[in-house]
Amino acid sequence: MTSFHNFPKLHNAAWPGLVGKGGDGEPPIDLDTMLDLTAAAEVNGVRFDGIDLFLFDPHVNIDSTDQQIQTLAEKVSSRGLVIGTLVAPVWPPTGGGSAMGESAERDLFLQQVEKACRIGARLKSLGIRPYGCIRIDSAADPGSWANDPAKNQQLIADTFGRACDIAERHGERLAAEGEICWGGMHSWRRMVELLQLVNRPQTLGFQADMAHTLLYLLGHNAPEDALLSADHDWKNEDLFYKKYQELTDALRPWTIDFHVAQNDATVFGSGSHDKTGRHCLPDDPNGKLDITKAAGYWLRDTSGELTKACQHICWDGCMFPNEVMQDPATWNKILAAMISVREAHGWSD
Structure with missing residues (x-):
């Protein structure tokens, strides 16, 4: 396999070493x-x-000093890597608050966005972060959202609008992650609705993860928005891709951050993370x-033309077992899958 394209750049995600770890589960895997x-x-x-x-600790402290950010940049660059998208810890357990909560909760959400944007801008100034977004979600669950959908959707939109103001001051863009576990973003239709309510396309876009968006098709947590039946015959590829086209046509215009992934059409959660699309290895027989x-x-x-909306693409292996993540062969498989995507849908610059 020879690479002919150099864009989009290929990234791995460090947060699978933290997400779904700790507590009664497996221990975190350190950033190094x-x-x-x-x-x-x-x-x-x-x-x-x-x-x-x-x-988020123990990887990157949201309250990092300039010196700590400098040290982080040196740690990454010493390995021949750059930094792309940053995930803002907007959830209550990490110091944030619900985007549809009371005023104080929403202020905590925005405080975390502000801190993340500061770090992002600093990393750019150090030359280690040439592209990427600040990733956010609603920090709310679908059940609570469903208590008053219209009110809660508007509250999230208002909070995201204020987050856009913050991002613009720092020269950043925000990517709203589409996952079935985030209230107001738990279906493809609600995700589009939210992006349209905020209506800041130059600042707020969509982060598409192939493992999560697959479950949008099946209507997990939003049966009314399902595009495929729960008992869909996966051998019927024509129907699948017809509906997949409908899904991607709705969300692609907003997509500014993209995760290559595999999914077996089931949900999974570990540690404190709510159940969402299961990430599988590229060669998982159930994928x-x-x-x-x-x-x-x-x-x-x-029309089949490259959007070139994403300067880099990322692999997210959230909630993989530690044994799998610490096996070097895992990352070669993943890298091979990402190279295949780039050769089919990439470009040279």
């Missing part, structure tokens, strides 16, 4: 280990270009996606 595993992966001379980070083909529905427009 995640960086080393990422830097060591290689497929026919092609390596990962960078890493996306979660701004429902032809990764390279499905990625094209996100990275190419309706």
